[in-house]
Amino acid sequence: MHKYVYLFKEGNADMRELLGGKGANLAEMTNIGLPVPQGFTITTEACTQYYEDGREINDEIQGQINEYIGKMEEITGKKFGDKENPLLVSVRSGARASMPGMMDTILNLGLNEDVVEVIAEKSGNPRWAWDCYRRFIQMYSDVVMEVGKKYFEELIDKMKAKKGVKQDVELTADDLKELASQFKKEYKKKIGKEFPSDPKEQLMGAIKAVFRSWDNPRANVYRRDNDIPYSWGTAVNVQSMAFGNMGDDCGTGVAFTRDPATGEKGLFGEFLTNAQGEDVVAGVRTPMKIAEMEQKFPEAFKQFQDVCKTLEEHYRDMQDMEFTVEHGQLYMLQTRNGKRTAQAALKIACDLVDEGMRTEEEAVAMIDPRNLDTLLHPQFDAKALKEAEPIGKGLGASPGAACGQIVFSAEDAEEWAGKGKKVVLVRLETSPEDITGMKAAQGILTVRGGMTSHAAVVARGMGSCCVSGCGDIKMNEAKKEFTLAGITFHEGDTISIDGTTGCIYEGIIPTVDAAIVGEFGRVMAWADKFRTLKVRTNADTPRDAKKAHELGAEGIGLCRTEHMFFEEDRIAAFREMICSDTVEEREKALDKILPYQQSDFEALYEALEGDSVVVRYLDPPLHEFVPTEEADIAALAKTQGKTVEQIKAIIDSLHEFNPMMGHRGLRLAVTYPEIAKMQTRAVIRAAIKVNKEEGWKIVPEIMIPLSCDSKELKFVKDIVVKVADEEIKAANAKLEYKVGTMIEIPRAALTADEIAAQADFFCFGTNDLTQMTFGFSRDDSGKFLSAYYKEKIFEQDPFARLDQTGVGKLMKMAITLGKPVNKDLHFGICGEHGGDPSSIEFCNAIGLDYVSCSPFRVPIARLAAAQAAIKAKNNK
Ligand code: PEP
Ligand code: MG
Numbered sequence: 048m049h050k051y052v053y054l055f056k057e058g059n060a061d062m063r064e065l066l067g068g069k070g071a072n073l074a075e076m077t078n079i080g081l082p083v084p085q086g087f088t089i090t091t092e093a094c095t096q097y098y099e100d101g102r103e104i105n106d107e108i109q110g111q112i113n114e115y116i117g118k119m120e121e122i123t124g125k126k127f128g129d130k131e132n133p134l135l136v137s138v139r140s141g142a143r144a145s146m147p148g149m150m151d152t153i154l155n156l157g158l159n160e161d162v163v164e165v166i167a168e169k170s171g172n173p174r175w176a177w178d179c180y181r182r183f184i185q186m187y188s189d190v191v192m193e194v195g196k197k198y199f200e201e202l203i204d205k206m207k208a209k210k211g212v213k214q215d216v217e218l219t220a221d222d223l224k225e226l227a228s229q230f231k232k233e234y235k236k237k238i239g240k241e242f243p244s245d246p247k248e249q250l251m252g253a254i255k256a257v258f259r260s261w262d263n264p265r266a267n268v269y270r271r272d273n274d275i276p277y278s279w280g281t282a283v284n285v286q287s288m289a290f291g292n293m294g295d296d297c298g299t300g301v302a303f304t305r306d307p308a309t310g311e312k313g314l315f316g317e318f319l320t321n322a323q324g325e326d327v328v329a330g331v332r333t334p335m336k337i338a339e340m341e342q343k344f345p346e347a348f349k350q351f352q353d354v355c356k357t358l359e360e361h362y363r364d365m366q367d368m369e370f371t372v373e374h375g376q377l378y379m380l381q382t383r384n385g386k387r388t389a390q391a392a393l394k395i396a397c398d399l400v401d402e403g404m405r406t407e408e409e410a411v412a413m414i415d416p417r418n419l420d421t422l423l424h425p426q427f428d429a430k431a432l433k434e435a436e437p438i439g440k441g442l443g444a445s446p447g448a449a450c451g452q453i454v455f456s457a458e459d460a461e462e463w464a465g466k467g468k469k470v471v472l473v474r475l476e477t478s479p480e481d482i483t484g485m486k487a488a489q490g491i492l493t494v495r496g497g498m499t500s501h502a503a504v505v506a507r508g509m510g511s512c513c514v515s516g517c518g519d520i521k522m523n524e525a526k527k528e529f530t531l532a533g534i535t536f537h538e539g540d541t542i543s544i545d546g547t548t549g550c551i552y553e554g555i556i557p558t559v560d561a562a563i564v565g566e567f568g569r570v571m572a573w574a575d576k577f578r579t580l581k582v583r584t585n586a587d588t589p590r591d592a593k594k595a596h597e598l599g600a601e602g603i604g605l606c607r608t609e610h611m612f613f614e615e616d617r618i619a620a621f622r623e624m625i626c627s628d629t630v631e632e633r634e635k636a637l638d639k640i641l642p643y644q645q646s647d648f649e650a651l652y653e654a655l656e657g658d659s660v661v662v663r664y665l666d667p668p669l670h671e672f673v674p675t676e677e678a679d680i681a682a683l684a685k686t687q688g689k690t691v692e693q694i695k696a697i698i699d700s701l702h703e704f705n706p707m708m709g710h711r712g713l714r715l716a717v718t719y720p721e722i723a724k725m726q727t728r729a730v731i732r733a734a735i736k737v738n739k740e741e742g743w744k745i746v747p748e749i750m751i752p753l754s755c756d757s758k759e760l761k762f763v764k765d766i767v768v769k770v771a772d773e774e775i776k777a778a779n780a781k782l783e784y785k786v787g788t789m790i791e792i793p794r795a796a797l798t799a800d801e802i803a804a805q806a807d808f809f810c811f812g813t814n815d816l817t818q819m820t821f822g823f824s825r826d827d828s829g830k831f832l833s834a835y836y837k838e839k840i841f842e843q844d845p846f847a848r849l850d851q852t853g854v855g856k857l858m859k860m861a862i863t864l865g866k867p868v869n870k871d872l873h874f875g876i877c878g879e880h881g882g883d884p885s886s887i888e889f890c891n892a893i894g895l896d897y898v899s900c901s902p903f904r905v906p907i908a909r910l911a912a913a914q915a916a917i918k919a920k921n922n923k
Contacts, residue, residue: 052090064091073086094258128246152186173220188230298319298321298344300319310393324380351377407576411913432556450469453542514544518829541553573913578916598906616643625673664726666753727766790816791819800865800868821854859893875898876898
C-alpha cells in the first residue's frame, strides 16, 4: 500500500518534496521538541493522484486520512465531534516551494451546533466559541464551497450597524450566535443543502478545496513567475487548533528573525491579542510590533525568542514564523526560510558568513539571482505602489519602474524628452526605427509582442523598463489615444508601468533610484570564484558595453550591427545602399558607412578594455530599414537620382510574406557580398588600430548569423577571410581573428559536424532557434501562449526559459557533432535565454564556454553560473 499520510512525528525537513515545505518543517519542529500542535500531512503525491482521478480523493487516500484522524485523536486526546473534548483543526496548503497566500486555508474545522455549545461551556467563553463557529462557516463557505466572502461580510456589517458598534470584537456572544445562524441560512440559500455538521465530511471537503486551490489562477501565475512546476502538487496539513482568540491572554503573530526588507538582524513582525491568524493578514485591526509583546506576554515572548534562535541556528537562514499564544502558552504553527528583498538577501547572506553559520559557497547558493534585477533599475516607492490599483497587465518584459506622460511615437518621445519631460512610449509594437525614441523614454508599453519581441529585447539591452503585449489596450495611434480598463488616455496623460510585474497604472507613482549596496560586490566576488562559465554581454553601443563591463561582463557575446545603422548620420547612406541597382552603387553607399562602422567598433573595443568582442554581421531583412515617410522617400530619391516611384517600387519589391524566414541573416551576404566585405574591413581596421594604440591583443570574433548549411557558410566565410587577410597585409600588421556562426536553424544543429569544419565557434541564437524549432513566431506567440498556459500544455514561455527537451536537444547535438570535427571550437549562447537562471544552469551542464546577455542581466548570469557550477559539483 502506498503511504499518502504522515504524522508530524513521522517526517523531517528533508521530506519537502513529499510533505511540502510547511509539512516538512512542522515535522522538523516536532522532532526538535518545539511546541507544535500535532497533526498530520497528506502528501503532494495525494494531490497529484487527486488530479489523476479527475479531481476526486480516491477511497485508498480517504481511508488513510480517516486512519490518521484516529491517530491524531489518540495523540491529542481529543475527538472529532466529541461532547467532552472535541478536536478542532486547521487545514492548510503547503507546496514544495513556498507560495505565500496563493492557496487556501481553513481554520476551526470540526465545529457544529453541538460542539460549539460544548466548547462554549467548557471554556467559559461563549463569545470565543461562537466567534470560532461563525468564522468557520464563513471560511468553509468561501473556500470550500466558493460561495464568496461578500455575502457574509454584508451580514457582519448589518449586525454591527444594528448593534451600533464599529469593530468585530465589540460584538457579543449572542450577536455572534445570531450571525452563525444567519450564515448557515445564507449557505443553504446559495448551496441548496444544510451546512455540513459531520467533522469528517467537513475535513474531506476542506482537503479537496486545498488540492483544488493548487490550480487556481493566482497560483498558476505565481508558479509561472517562479519556475514552480504544476506537476509538484501541494501537500495538506491538518493540525490541531491552538486558539489565539480565547481572550486577552491569547494572541497570534507573524515574525521574521531578520528584517525581510533590509536584512537587519533582530526580531521583526507583528502580534495581535485575542485574534486568529487571518486577522493579522487581513488588517482588520492594527497589530502591535512584536517587541511590544514582551510587556503583555513576558513568558511566551521569552520562549518565542528562544525558539527563534533555535530555528535560525537549525536552518541556518532567516526564518518566517507563525505562532499562537493560547492562555499564555506558545504554539508554533509554521516556520520557513523567509522571503526577502534582494537587498536583504545580500545582507543576510554576508551576515551569515560573518556569523560563521554559512560558507561563502552556501551564501552564493542561497540568493535567488532573479531578485538582483530589482537592485539594478529604478523602482516604485513600495508604499505608493501598495496603494495603487493596476488597470491592466502585460508581460513584464524588462524590469524597472517607469512613469511619465504618454507619447505615441518615437519622434515625440525624443522631442518631449529633449524638452525635459518624462515620457512613456506607448506603441502597438516597436520597430528598430524607434530605437532613439525608446532610449529617450522612461519606459515602453506595447500592445503586441512577447518576451523576445523587438521592444523587449531592445529595452532589456538598454536597461529600460518595458511592458509588452498588453492585448487589452485598444489602440488608436492615428488619433493618439488608447483605451484600457474603460479609461481613454490621450497624449500627455500620465501613466506608470512596472516592467517586473507587467502591471500598468493610471497616473504617476513615485520612483526611487536603485542603489547597489556594499554586500552586492562581496557576493559577486564569491560567485566569480565558483563559476566556470564566462559571462559576456549583448551590446552594440559603447554606453551599453561600458555599463555591462562595469557589471562584470567579460566581453561582448553579441553586437547586433544593424542597430548601428539606425543612427541619424548613417541611416541615409544605408538606405542608399538598399535602394541601389548595381554593385557599384551599393559599394559607393557602403563606402560612406565604412568609417562610421569602423569608429563604432573602435569605441566598443575601447569600452571593453581589450576583452573579446563578437561582431554579428547584418541580420534583419532589409525592408526594416526602408523609409516609410513620404518626405524621407523623396529625400532618398533625390540623393539616388531616382524618381519617387522608382524608390517606392524598390521598397515594394522588398516586401516578404514571411520575413523572419526570408531574405535575412547570411543570405544577405550571399546576395550582397559587398555588405560583408565592408563589415569585415571595419572590424579588422578597428582592431588593428586599437591594438596598436593601446598595446592590447584583441582577437575580433566575426559571427555569421542564421547559417543552415556548410557550403553556404563557407561561401561567406571565404569572402570574410579574403578581405580580412588583405586588410591585415595592407596594414602590415599581425592580427588574429576568428570567424564563427550562430546556430539558429535546426538544420544547422543537425549538420553541425559539417558546419564545424567552417567555424571557429558556435553561438546559439536561441531566440531564432526557439522560433524555428517550435514554428512559433517570436513576435506573435504571446497571443496564443496564454491559452497554452491555461490548458497546461505549456507552463513557461519557451522564448523566456529555454526548452531543454527540444531546443536543448538540438544544442547538445550541435556540440556533440561539432567538437570531434574541430577540437578548438568554442560555444556560447546569445539568445535571451543567456540571462535566464534555469537556462544558464542547462548551458553550464552541456558545456558551453559562455553565456551572453543584456547588460543589466550580467550580475544575474554571474550568480546563476556560480550556482550552476556549485550544484553540478555537489551532485557529482
Ligand atoms: C537569436 O536569434 O537568438 C539572436 C541572438 O539573434 P537575434 O535576436 O538578433 O535574431
Ligand atoms: Mg537571431
